[in-house]
Amino acid sequence: xxxxxxxxxxxxxxxxxxxxxxxxxxDAPILIYMVKATIAGLIALWISMKLNLPDPRxxxxxxxxxxxxxxxxxxxxxxYRVVGTIVGVGISLILMGMFAQDxxxxxxxxxxxxxxxxxxxxxxxxxxxxxxxxxxxxxxxxALPVIETPLEVFDIAVSRFSEVVVGIMCATxxxxxxxxxxxxxxxxxxxxxxFGNILSxxxxxxxxxxxxxxxxxxxxxxxxGVVGLHAIRINSAYESGADRKDRQxxxxxxxxxMNLSTTFHSLKNMIRLLEPNTSKEVTDTLIxxxxxxxxxxxxxxxxxxxxxxLNRIIQELLEVKNTIISRVKREEERLQPLLDEDAYDAFIAxxxxxxxxxxELHIHCVTYLSLLKHRLSGKTSNELNRVVRFSTHTDNVxxxxxxxxxxxxxxxxxxxxxxxxWPYATFTxxxxxxxxxxIGTLPSPLxxxxxxxxxxxxAIILAAVYDFYIIPEFTSDLxxxxxxxxxxxxxxxxxxxxxxxxxxxxxxxxxxMYECALDPYFKIDPTLFLESSLAYLxxxxxxGAAYLLVNFWSCSLTQRRVAKILRRQIITLCEGQLTLxxxxxESTGRDLIQQFSTQxxxxxxxxxxxxxxxxxxxxxGRAIVSIRRTLQRLHPQYRxxxxxxxxKSIRVFFETPSEALRNALLNTLQxxxxxxxxxxxxxxxxxxxxxxxxxxxxxxxxxxxxxxxxTEDSCR
Amino acid sequence: MPLxxxxxxIQMPTLLPIFAASAVLQILFDRVxxxxxxxxxxxxxxxxxxxxFICIFTIPSLFIYH
Numbered sequence: 006x007x008x009x010x011x012x013x014x015x016x017x018x019x020x021x022x023x024x025x026x027x028x029x030x031x032d033a034p035i036l037i038y039m040v041k042a043t044i045a046g047l048i049a050l051w052i053s054m055k056l057n058l059p060d061p062r063x064x065x066x067x068x069x070x071x072x073x074x075x076x077x078x079x080x081x082x083x084x085y086r087v088v089g090t091i092v093g094v095g096i097s098l099i100l101m102g103m104f105a106q107d108x109x110x111x112x113x114x115x116x117x118x119x120x121x122x123x124x125x126x127x128x129x130x131x132x133x134x135x136x137x138x139x140x141x142x143x144x145x146x147x148a149l150p151v152i153e154t155p156l157e158v159f160d161i162a163v164s165r166f167s168e169v170v171v172g173i174m175c176a177t178x179x180x181x182x183x184x185x186x187x188x189x190x191x192x193x194x195x196x197x198x199x200f201g202n203i204l205s206x207x208x209x210x211x212x213x214x215x216x217x218x219x220x221x222x223x224x225x226x227x228x229x230g231v232v233g234l235h236a237i238r239i240n241s242a243y244e245s246g247a248d249r250k251d252r253q254x255x256x257x258x259x260x261x262x263m264n265l266s267t268t269f270h271s272l273k274n275m276i277r278l279l280e281p282n283t284s285k286e287v288t289d290t291l292i293x294x295x296x297x298x299x300x301x302x303x304x305x306x307x308x309x310x311x312x313x314x315l316n317r318i319i320q321e322l323l324e325v326k327n328t329i330i331s332r333v334k335r336e337e338e339r340l341q342p343l344l345d346e347d348a349y350d351a352f353i354a355x356x357x358x359x360x361x362x363x364x365e366l367h368i369h370c371v372t373y374l375s376l377l378k379h380r381l382s383g384k385t386s387n388e389l390n391r392v393v394r395f396s397t398h399t400d401n402v403x404x405x406x407x408x409x410x411x412x413x414x415x416x417x418x419x420x421x422x423x424x425x426x427w428p429y430a431t432f433t434x435x436x437x438x439x440x441x442x443x444i445g446t447l448p449s450p451l452x453x454x455x456x457x458x459x460x461x462x463x464a465i466i467l468a469a470v471y472d473f474y475i476i477p478e479f480t481s482d483l484x485x486x487x488x489x490x491x492x493x494x495x496x497x498x499x500x501x502x503x504x505x506x507x508x509x510x511x512x513x514x515x516x517x518m519y520e521c522a523l524d525p526y527f528k529i530d531p532t533l534f535l536e537s538s539l540a541y542l543x544x545x546x547x548x549g550a551a552y553l554l555v556n557f558w559s560c561s562l563t564q565r566r567v568a569k570i571l572r573r574q575i576i577t578l579c580e581g582q583l584t585l586x587x588x589x590x591e592s593t594g595r596d597l598i599q600q601f602s603t604q605x606x607x608x609x610x611x612x613x614x615x616x617x618x619x620x621x622x623x624x625x626g627r628a629i630v631s632i633r634r635t636l637q638r639l640h641p642q643y644r645x646x647x648x649x650x651x652x653k654s655i656r657v658f659f660e661t662p663s664e665a666l667r668n669a670l671l672n673t674l675q676x677x678x679x680x681x682x683x684x685x686x687x688x689x690x691x692x693x694x695x696x697x698x699x700x701x702x703x704x705x706x707x708x709x710x711x712x713x714x715x716t717e718d719s720c721r
Numbered sequence: 722m723p724l725x726x727x728x729x730x731i732q733m734p735t736l737l738p739i740f741a742a743s744a745v746l747q748i749l750f751d752r753v754x755x756x757x758x759x760x761x762x763x764x765x766x767x768x769x770x771x772x773x774f775i776c777i778f779t780i781p782s783l784f785i786y787h
Contacts, residue, residue: 185767
């Protein structure tokens with residue numbers, strides 16, 4: 006950090022130094038990556054040609070599929086690629102051994118396996134899904150070429166596997182040895198940036214109390230990134246240097262950040278809902294309460310964070326928290342006679358949220374400080390023993406749809422093969438299945454397939470130039486072949502770093518590697534070249550058609566699914582086991598929304614609506630968990646029937662939300678609150694927290710205008 | 722040691738099972754070293770890891786081709 010600072014200062018003095026710094030941080034990594042990918046690819050080609058493997062292109066192709074700028078990503082992708090290939094090879098041996106003579110059973114099991122792989126690839130995250138993709142893909146490249154001569158299956162299985170392993174070894178070793186870039190470093194940077202964001206957002210009272218929408222961009226920034234950072238953390242586990250303590254820290258930071266951002270959004274939402282029909286008294290009091298937090302954060306929000314700074318922030322937060330808690334008590338007493346019951350409840354709920362925000366911020370700072378200390382000196386100040394799990398949720402309907410698409414594409418292309426009897430149709434099958442597996446998880450699959458097609462066509466043109474002119478004309482041995490290939494490999498590596506080129510690059514890699522004459526002994530046949538190119542392109546068209554046809558996933562259907570899942574979550578919280586932690590609730594919800602917003606084609610408006618539903622669910626779900634926990638420890642004397650009634654009517658409302666039930670629920674909650682208030686001085690702390698939670702639920706339900714249920718106009 | 726061995730009726734070079742075994746050993750070793758914070762004192766962890774793996778893999782291989 007000190008180095009950063011001096012660099013910034015010197016950058017101001019010398020403009021060319023700033024340019025150099027920018028070049029070093031922006032362009033140099035891409036250049037290094039291009040060099041690394043090219044070297045790895047050429048080494049893989051060289052090794053597999055030296056070892057006389059029959060199909061060196063698989064090795065070089067593997068390198069480009071696995072290669073990523075950061076070595077942690079390469080490791081995890083390689084790991085899953087190896088596992089996927091082993092499983093795929095095993096399955097193809099079994100299938101060929103059992104059903105080689107029986108087309109119907111063979112095709113049936115083939116389709117079943119592809120369906121399973123597509124579904125699992127969709128259900129699992131990160132590169133785990135890639136393992137399933139590979140398990141399906143390997144079946145295609147091992148079983149289909151030898152379908153006429155089943156006895157060769159073992160040879161082809163062994164050679165494909167060896168080529169994949171050669172490719173992976175080259176990619177991982179090169180990426181970890183030559184200018185390694187570690188994910189754990191970028192994780193720390195991301196973490197620091199996020200922390201700065203939190204402080205600057207919270208230091209500005211307008212971001213909470215402001216009513217205008219221009220603050221929306223800032224708060225959207227606040228809420229993003231949980232799922233992404235989680236993915237980085239998982240993949241960085243494969244790098245050296247990231248030890249267990251580091252991982253625990255990141256898990257905790259992520260979890261606390263989720264809590265913090267939920268509280269922040271709830272608070273903001275609550276204040277927005279208060280505005281129109283509550284007396285100005287409440288809002289003014291709240292703004293006054295928040296003022297010391299903002300002013301103390303403002304002094305820190307722009308500085309670079311060292312451990313000392315953090316220590317001071319933590320001290321200040323502690324003081325501010327204590328003063329605010331006592332001030333809230335005083336204000337409550339002052340406001341109680343002035344306000345009607347609803348407004349008073351709202352005040353209790355909102356001030357509770359504010360204190361919770363402060364509390365969570367404090368905890369987050371402490372964990373962050375501990376991470377910094379751990380990074381700097383290897384020592385930790387506090388022990389993080391509790392394991393926080395990030396749980397995910399994938400909607401089964403989406404998974405079933407993906408499986409249907411995968412198997413459907415396979416069956417249709419198999420039908421095409423049988424109907425035409427064209428020997429090259431196996432290429433069509435392979436590519437159609439691969440696209441079905443690989444692109445299914447991308448945000449807009451159809452566009453990606455179109456780009457894939459474009460990339461494929463350009464690759465075929467370039468491959469033709471290489472096959473029929475450059476390679477026969479200019480190459481005589483491996484060295485010259487490498488020299489000739491290097492520019493193309495570097496270009497492909499550059500494309501893969503550009504997000505907007507990703508579909509194109511994928512298509513280019515596939516088709517170029519398969520069409521270019523990279524055999525151990527140069528052999529080229531124009532008929533083979535043209536026919537196989539045609540077969541591949543037809544395969545892409547089939548896959549694109551599948552994405553076009555099996556895609557009845559409209560906006561309103563998405564909303565209906567999300568609403569149903571969220572409501573079901575509240576219902577299980579009301580009656581199920583009490584083992585669910587808040588972290589599980591939060592991470593599941595966020596993962597769900599993330600997935601639906603990439604898959605479900607939501608427009609701006611409806612995705613905001615879905616986010617509001619999520620907040621509502623998280624807030625109410627958390628309150629329910631807290632109430633039930635408190636109930637377990639509450640003195641039986643105070644266990645009123647109305648508390649259970651309250652919980653029960655929440656459940657009933659969320660099973661079938663309607664206006665009548667909502668009114669009934671509000672009345673029941675009012676009764677509960679009245680009962681609790683009558684005996685406030687008994688088991689005071691626990692009763693107090695019950696009152697707060699019920700008041701929170703009631704206020705949210707009273708004021709929120711959108712519930713997780715389908716409305717008429719939200720999709721327009 | 723023999724050049725080829727037969728596992729489950731499949732004849733393969735002895736290097737292959739050695740490779741698998743040393744990979745497993747390397748993973749365990751790596752886990753221990755990263756948890757004890759050893760890698761913080763190494764200049765180039767990636768290179769170090771690769772070198773360790775090569776050592777683990779080469780020592781038994783030398784016995785075969787000696």
